Amino acid sequence: MKVIEARGLRKEFVVRVKAGAIRRQKRVVAAVDGVDLAIERGEMVGYLGPNGAGKSTTLKMLTGVLMPSGGDVRVCGFTPVPQRVKLARRIGVVFGQRSQLWWDLPLGDSFDLLRHIYRVPAAEHALRLDRCRDLLDLDAFMQTPVRQLSLGQRMRGELTAALLHGPEILFLDEPTIGLDVVSKQAVRGFLAELGEKGDTTMILTTHDLADIERLCQRIVVIDHGRVVHDGTIQALHDRYRSRRRVIADFDEPIQTDIRLPGVELESSTGTRLIFAVDEVGPLISQLTQIGSLRDLSIAEPEIEDVISRLYLSS
Amino acid sequence: MGLVTATTDRVTIRNFAEFASLIGAIAASGFRRFWTYRQATVAALATNTMFGFLRTYVMLAMAALTPVVAGYTGPQLAAYVWTGQGLLGVVMLWGYADLADRIRSGDVVTDLLRPIHPVLNYLAVDLGRAAHGMIFRFLPPVAVGVIVFDMYLPQDLSTYPLFAISVLLAVIVCFACRYLVNASAFWLLDHRGVVMVWLFVSGLFGGLYFPIRFLPQWAALLIWLGTPGPSMLQAPMDIFVERDPFRVQLAIVGVQVFWAVLMLWACHVVQRRAERKMVIQGG
Numbered sequence: 001m002k003v004i005e006a007r008g009l010r011k012e013f014v015v016r017v018k019a020g021a022i023r024r025q026k027r028v029v030a031a032v033d034g035v036d037l038a039i040e041r042g043e044m045v046g047y048l049g050p051n052g053a054g055k056s057t058t059l060k061m062l063t064g065v066l067m068p069s070g071g072d073v074r075v076c077g078f079t080p081v082p083q084r085v086k087l088a089r090r091i092g093v094v095f096g097q098r099s100q101l102w103w104d105l106p107l108g109d110s111f112d113l114l115r116h117i118y119r120v121p122a123a124e125h126a127l128r129l130d131r132c133r134d135l136l137d138l139d140a141f142m143q144t145p146v147r148q149l150s151l152g153q154r155m156r157g158e159l160t161a162a163l164l165h166g167p168e169i170l171f172l173d174e175p176t177i178g179l180d181v182v183s184k185q186a187v188r189g190f191l192a193e194l195g196e197k198g199d200t201t202m203i204l205t206t207h208d209l210a211d212i213e214r215l216c217q218r219i220v221v222i223d224h225g226r227v228v229h230d231g232t233i234q235a236l237h238d239r240y241r242s243r244r245r246v247i248a249d250f251d252e253p254i255q256t257d258i259r260l261p262g263v264e265l266e267s268s269t270g271t272r273l274i275f276a277v278d279e280v281g282p283l284i285s286q287l288t289q290i291g292s293l294r295d296l297s298i299a300e301p302e303i304e305d306v307i308s309r310l311y312l313s314s
Numbered sequence: 315m316g317l318v319t320a321t322t323d324r325v326t327i328r329n330f331a332e333f334a335s336l337i338g339a340i341a342a343s344g345f346r347r348f349w350t351y352r353q354a355t356v357a358a359l360a361t362n363t364m365f366g367f368l369r370t371y372v373m374l375a376m377a378a379l380t381p382v383v384a385g386y387t388g389p390q391l392a393a394y395v396w397t398g399q400g401l402l403g404v405v406m407l408w409g410y411a412d413l414a415d416r417i418r419s420g421d422v423v424t425d426l427l428r429p430i431h432p433v434l435n436y437l438a439v440d441l442g443r444a445a446h447g448m449i450f451r452f453l454p455p456v457a458v459g460v461i462v463f464d465m466y467l468p469q470d471l472s473t474y475p476l477f478a479i480s481v482l483l484a485v486i487v488c489f490a491c492r493y494l495v496n497a498s499a500f501w502l503l504d505h506r507g508v509v510m511v512w513l514f515v516s517g518l519f520g521g522l523y524f525p526i527r528f529l530p531q532w533a534a535l536l537i538w539l540g541t542p543g544p545s546m547l548q549a550p551m552d553i554f555v556e557r558d559p560f561r562v563q564l565a566i567v568g569v570q571v572f573w574a575v576l577m578l579w580a581c582h583v584v585q586r587r588a589e590r591k592m593v594i595q596g597g
Contacts, residue, residue, distance in 0.1 A: 088428060100424040
């Protein structure tokens with residue numbers, strides 16, 4: 001069952017540019033330019049794109065805080081803007097650079113207030129909160145005012161706040177921005193566990209591709225307001241012929257002219273050879289024959305490489 | 315406009331208890347929020363009390379010239395000053411920037427993602443803050459006034475509940491005015507100019523600098539009926555000092571009800587326009 005359906009989604013903004021000493025000219029800029037999106041219940045989708053590509057604008061249209069200039073969109077069966085309040089009960093939103101917590105109050109008080117605002121039965125609320133407390137390790141700072149929390153602690157609070165009413169869809173706009181490694185891992189681990197249960201659909205925008213690799217099977221890449229890729233990470237690698245790298249270190253400097261199908265020598269510096277390969281097996285058997293092999297390592301294709309190639313090509 | 319403005323659930327008899335519990339919970343959060351800033355409360359209290367002394371001596375100097383000034387006796391003027399100094403922290407005439415700060419930071423967008431009308435949400439927080447103000451900002455200066463000066467206290471028991479109702483209405487009217495001042499940031503971003511005008515006009519029309527009744531009758535009537543100013547400060551003060559007979563006190567509360575309804579409606583309209591701006595222009 002599709003929980004998000006968008007067809008030809010557009011958002012245009014009018015910008016005024018200087019056209020003389022006083023004169024300003026109006027220019028229409030399409031931030032989102034005909035996005036089609038269909039997301040099934042339980043999917044975890046990474047929504048990627050360079051700065052200014054239209055990611056946050058799309059998310060705002062899907063959550064009902066921004067009116068599309070064109071196209072159709074349904075989220076949980078609702079048209080987001082006119083039915084925003086009804087939709088708000090069915091979705092959770094985390095903006096990495098915005099806070100939905102009450103700044104002056106202890107974190108626990110924010111959760112209690114949200115229970116009233118979303119009219120969640122006390123037992124249901126307690127159950128969800130207990131789970132978040134366990135998984136996100138909240139107990140140490142439940143009574144700390146939000147203004148005194150570290151960024152990592154606050155983000156764990158934001159995630160909990162977005163989930164306490166049991167949303168069907170969780171929108172995450174750069175949830176790991178500015179977090180240290182430990183906090184990032186905590187957030188990713190939590191989201192991965194949430195995703196495994198399969199009853200919460202997640203849309204994640206981020207610039208941290210490790211988030212995507214860890215969490216999302218499907219990625220949608222947007223650039224200049226248009227979808228330039230919609231599929232699995234593997235499909236993206238296939239499309240750009242991303243290849244694994246074989247790094248071979250020899251005891252002595254070595255020259256080679258290995259010619260195998262699907263193997264390309266990328267660099268040769270003294271005792272180290274680096275190959276880009278489609279298949280590892282044939283190359284390794286060749287390498288063992290040409291010299292005294294000291295060390296061998298295989299590096300999986302980097303998602304950063306393929307994404308940057310995609311951004312550049314679009 | 316209706317197309318882009320989401321509506322919240324209507325309050326019915328069936329869900330009234332749930333609604334009251336929601337407002338109570340948000341108001342309690344407003345109370346707790348201000349309870350955390352105890353040093354700031356003490357500092358504000360000290361300032362209010364100091365200015366209470368200054369203003370009382372000025373008023374008493376006037377009262378020394380003539381026993382009744384614009385319908386107020388000396389002790390009534392003292393009560394007017396001290397209740398006014400106390401109510402300043404209850405209605406929170408100045409220093410409110412919650413909404414404007416959220417507009418500037420962009421956090422206001424999360425207000426739209428909650429299933430509650432933003433005006434109601436902010437009002438409920440403000441009611442909790444006012445309850446805190448009533449205990450910690452109103453009672454201490456009034457106690458100082460009673461102890462140090464020959465200050466008038468209501469003689470008629472019915473004045474007390476009427477005063478409580480009038481304070482509640484004053485808080486609502488003042489909140490609505492502050493909300494509108496803050497909401498100007500939706501269009502201006504930097505709303506300091508509007509705040510400067512508000513600082514001057516609210517004190518003047520609210521009857522803080524001097525009772526509006528000091529003005530010629532036509533001007534006083536114009537300000538009472540034509541502006542929300544007296545309804546957010548002078549009304550409860552006049553009721554407390556029992557300057558007028560009971561039926562006039564009731565009329566004063568009636569005027570406050572009128573302004574409370576009108577100003578909340580204005581907040582609702584402005585909020586809808588602001589949402590329209592945000593939602594369509596992405597402001």
